[in-house]
Amino acid sequence: xxxxxxxxxxxxxxxxxxxxxxxxxxxxxxxxxxxxxxxxxxxxxxxxxxxxxxxxxxxxxxxxxxxxxxxxxxxxxxxxxxxxxxxxxxxxxxxxxxxxxxxxxxxxxxxxxxxxxxxxxxxxxxxxxxxxxxxxxxxxxxxxxxxxxxxxxxxxxxxxxxxxxxxxxxxxxxxxxxxxxxxxxxxxxxxxxxxxxxxxxxxxxxxxxxxxxxxxxxxxxxxxxxxxxxxxxxxxxxxxxxxxxxxxxxxxxxxxxxxxxxxxxxxxxxxxxxxxxxxxxxxxxxxx
Amino acid sequence: xxxxxxxxxxxxxxxxxxxxxxxxxxxxxxxxxxxxxxxxxxxxxxxxxxxxxxxxxxxxxxxxxxxxxxxxxxxxxxxxxxxxxxxxxxxxxxxxxxxxxxxxxxxxxxxxxxxxxxxxxxxxxxxxxxxxxxxxxxxxxxxxxxxxxxxxxxxxxxxxxxxxxxxxxxxxxxxxxxxxxxxxxxxxxxxxxxxxxxxxxxxxxxxxxxxxxxxxxxxxxxxxxxxxxxxxxxxxxxxxxxxxxxxxxxxxxxxxxxxxxxxxxxxxxxxxxxxxxxxxxxxxxxxxxxxxxxxxxxxxxxxxxxxxxxxxxxxxxxxxxxxxxxxxxxxxxxxxxxxxxxxxxxxxxxxxx
Numbered sequence: 001x002x003x004x005x006x007x008x009x010x011x012x013x014x015x016x017x018x019x020x021x022x023x024x025x026x027x028x029x030x031x032x033x034x035x036x037x038x039x040x041x042x043x044x045x046x047x048x049x050x051x052x053x054x055x056x057x058x059x060x061x062x063x064x065x066x067x068x069x070x071x072x073x074x075x076x077x078x079x080x081x082x083x084x085x086x087x088x089x090x091x092x093x094x095x096x097x098x099x100x101x102x103x104x105x106x107x108x109x110x111x112x113x114x115x116x117x118x119x120x121x122x123x124x125x126x127x128x129x130x131x132x133x134x135x136x137x138x139x140x141x142x143x144x145x146x147x148x149x150x151x152x153x154x155x156x157x158x159x160x161x162x163x164x165x166x167x168x169x170x171x172x173x174x175x176x177x178x179x180x181x182x183x184x185x186x187x188x189x190x191x192x193x194x195x196x197x198x199x200x201x202x203x204x205x206x207x208x209x210x211x212x213x214x215x216x217x218x219x220x221x222x223x224x225x226x227x228x229x230x231x232x233x234x235x236x237x238x239x240x241x242x243x244x245x246x247x248x249x250x251x252x253x254x255x256x257x258x259x260x261x262x263x264x265x266x267x268x269x270x271x272x273x274x275x276x277x278x279x280x281x282x283x284x285x286x287x288x
Numbered sequence: 289x290x291x292x293x294x295x296x297x298x299x300x301x302x303x304x305x306x307x308x309x310x311x312x313x314x315x316x317x318x319x320x321x322x323x324x325x326x327x328x329x330x331x332x333x334x335x336x337x338x339x340x341x342x343x344x345x346x347x348x349x350x351x352x353x354x355x356x357x358x359x360x361x362x363x364x365x366x367x368x369x370x371x372x373x374x375x376x377x378x379x380x381x382x383x384x385x386x387x388x389x390x391x392x393x394x395x396x397x398x399x400x401x402x403x404x405x406x407x408x409x410x411x412x413x414x415x416x417x418x419x420x421x422x423x424x425x426x427x428x429x430x431x432x433x434x435x436x437x438x439x440x441x442x443x444x445x446x447x448x449x450x451x452x453x454x455x456x457x458x459x460x461x462x463x464x465x466x467x468x469x470x471x472x473x474x475x476x477x478x479x480x481x482x483x484x485x486x487x488x489x490x491x492x493x494x495x496x497x498x499x500x501x502x503x504x505x506x507x508x509x510x511x512x513x514x515x516x517x518x519x520x521x522x523x524x525x526x527x528x529x530x531x532x533x534x535x536x537x538x539x540x541x542x543x544x545x546x547x548x549x550x551x552x553x554x555x556x557x558x559x560x561x562x563x564x565x566x567x568x569x570x571x572x573x574x575x576x577x578x579x580x581x582x583x584x585x586x587x588x589x590x591x592x593x594x595x596x597x598x599x600x601x602x603x604x605x606x607x608x609x610x611x612x613x614x615x616x617x618x619x620x621x622x623x624x625x626x627x628x629x630x631x632x633x634x635x636x637x638x639x640x641x
Contacts, residue, residue, distance in 0.1 A: 035401045086586045092400050093347045097542060098585040100535050105578025112572050218531070222412055225405050233401075260420045267416070270409035271394075278397040 006134045007255045008248070013140035013209075015247035016147025020202035021220060022227040022239040023154065024195025030171040030234035031191045032084060034092070037099035039199060040221025041106035042079075044214060046072045046200030047207045048110050051121045061124045065204035069197040076196025077189045085188065103217075111214040123208030143205045150201060151240060154194075158236070167191055171234060223250075223266040229273055295600040300550055307456060307553075311449045321448050322520070327560045328455040329517040334540045334552035335462035336509030341538075342547035343475060344502045345482030349534050350391070350407040353414030354384050354507040356529020358514025360418055363431040363524045373437040377515040384511025385504055392503040396496065399485070411531050419526035430525035434518045445519075455516050459553065462509055467549045469505075478502055479547075539581055545591030554593050 025039045049071050053064035083098050128137040158164040169177040170187045178184055210216065227246050231238020246266060254262025307328075311321055333355045340348050361380035365371040391410060398406045418425050425431070437445040437454065445451050469475045477498050480488040489495050518524050527533070536559075544555020566573040584591070590598065 035405060083582050083586075090585070090589070091345070093341065093345065093404075094585045094589060096347055096401075096404055097538055098582045100538065101578045101581025101585070103578075104535065104574035104581070108572050108574035108578060112575060222409060226409070229402075229405065260416070263420075264413060264416050267409040267413045270405065271413065274398050274402055274406045275394045278399065278402060 002134045003255065005132050006136070007251050009131070009134075009136045009140055009144075011248035011251035012244065013143040014206075014251060015244035016143045017202045017206045018223065018227055018247050019240050019243035020147055020150060020205075021199045022224045022231070022243050023151070023236060024198040025224050026228045026231070026234055026236065026239045027167065027191050028195050029228065031167060032080075032088070032188055034084060034095040034099075035225065035233075036084075036195075037096055037221060038079065038103040038106065039195070039224060040217030040219075041103040042072060042076060042196050042217070043199045043203045043220050044110060044212075044217035045075065045106050046196070047121075047203035047212050047216065048114055050200065050204035050207060051114075051119065051212055054121060065201055068204055069200040072196040072200040073193035076192040076194075079196075080189050080192035084192075085185070103221075107214045107217075114212075114214070116214060118211040118213045121207045121212060125208075139208055146201070146205055150198070154198070155236070163190060167194075219263075219266075222270070226266040226270045226273075229270055295603070296597060299596060299600075303550060303554060304460075307459075311452055318448060321452055323560065323564060324557075325448065325452045325455050325520050326517065327556055328452070328459045329513045329520055330537065330540065330560070331513075331553045331556040332455075332459050332462045332516065333510045333513030334537050334544075334556050335459075335466055336506035336513070337537050337541050338466060338506075338547065338552050339469065339478075339502050339509070340506035342541060342545075342551070343470070343478040343482065344499055346396075346499065346503070347404040348395075348407045348503065348506065349404055349531065350395075350411035350414065351506070351510050351537055352531055352534035353411035353529055354388060354510035355514040355517070355533060355537075356414060356418055356526075357384055357387065358511035359518045359524050359528040360425060360431070360514075361511070362515040362518040363434045364425065366435040366518075367431055367433050373435050373519060377437075377512070377519075380511050380515035381508055384514075385508040388507025388511075389500060389504040391507070392500040396499045396503060408531065411529075411534060415526065415529045415531060418529045425526070428526060430523060431518075432523040434522050434524065436519055436522075451520060455520065458512060458516060462512075463549060463553060465505075465509075466552075470547075470549060474498070474501075482547075539577070541591070542581065542584055542589075543591055545593035545595070545597070546589070548591070548593040548597060551591055551593040555591060558592065 021039070021043055024042075025036060028034065028036050028039075046068055049068040050064050053059045053067050054061060057064075059067065079102060083102055084095065087094050087098055123139050125138045125142055128135045129141065130136075156164075158167055166177070166182045166187050167190065169180075169182055170184055174184055177187075223246065227242040228235075228239055230246065231240075231242035246269065249269075250262050250265050253265045307324075310324055333351065336354075337348070337351050340346050340351075358380040361383055362373070362376045365376035365379060366373055395403060395406050395410065419427055421427065436451065439445055439450075443450055445454060469478070477488070477493050480491070480493055481495055481498060485495050514528065517528065521528075540555040540559050541552055542555065543559050544553070545551030562577070563573065566576065588595065
């Protein structure tokens, strides 16, 4: 039972990270109708930039994540302008190929700057607390709390603020929105910036638990795709539920079955879900 | 159709000639010959990708995985199980053909982005199985001592030059298959699917079956390339099944020209040359190559061969027209339609893709 509760917290923490990463991806898909295969690379860059601010510059942890999020938002906007905007009318295979090119580029840059070796990022948040008879580290609690806070803020932003609502408007009807004066271009940039910032927060939160490496985003990329396919491409609540569901499944599988099984489970989820429902579990989110 | 030497035929012959005489001019440069041979095995697999992505317009990211299956079937059968090479290669080809067909039944139910994501997950599962299933695949220690093909008479395939020509023969086969498919009704059917699945279905094309056959053909070529790759390398590791390999092949075909007959071979050798050229930078090469991929997709999605073809077609349709003005209409009527229609239709659909 102790093990179970411990793993449950582990799963919740991981779920928070997955949610933040998945929401960016699902927003980008909703607005631009493209699966951004470079999302994992942004996550990896986010982790390294946080590392840079925290270790090399020496800013406090929270500030380091914030600054990294700003830097990544700029990179995300640049990515949208330089890569995806010129391809907005191209066939879907072209986006994905370009995203792959961008992904390789980011990985090489990270490797050139920080090297291929694994790096450790120590969090200033140490110690643990006893909940229901098990030790849970503060870092994991911070992850869950931050994730919930950020998700709350994001929901408010998208549902209530003017700029956030333009995102939803574009998702629902691109032509209609531009008719009422919403610039699809600006919204695309906003979405990309937001997605990159969110994934950076996720990376900054999880980096103290995991190790940093230029390829750390590869597996995440696919897992996040599994999540948004589970939750429906373009759906926010779907991404949140899917994120926690996948994370807990993954943690429990690797605890009670085997580590390899835990690693494979996300891909099996993709294959199974798409085999049964070729358009994802919630086809409503997909407009053709 | 006139029998005079068209620029396209000339280009094809030039490439073929270059590949044929390459080992003779190298004069014992073992390393370069090895790179060329490995490149040719990749090119065979890239021809497979061309069938599914270039002609049918479906982005399959499991291609590296099927290549890996070919590599490991040959690698494991010839070492741990003591088989000879040729039966092993046959099994590898059969396994990837059947595997591709069966996987296609499920995979091709999905469309567009979903198909890409689905096949990417499939590729990852194949990679994870190969890199983690210690007791069968030896995981990260890889497979060493893969056998060379058994020779016929005087042909001894442990000789690098002979092996090179063997791979080249298979490459020629792959190229011919692409050529034949493109000329046939099947090729036009596939291009119709690429242009619009719904439209193709509405004119009576069996979209599902055709996509499935194209997918199975593509995985078969991947398996064939992989099997030969194992024999050429002698030592293979899980990286032969990685998703990075898929992405590299994607770059080969993109540089060469999607959907063209000569694109895979030209793209593979051009990019491999660049890889070797940037070899000192090893992992950093993608700092240059990444933006190149992006720029290619944005500015030159047709690839080298695609552009050369379009250029040749433009010249061809212009020159008889010019002559027609000078000598009267009959020559103009005789020449252009049969030669420009097949090529012209593909360049048009290229743009539609």
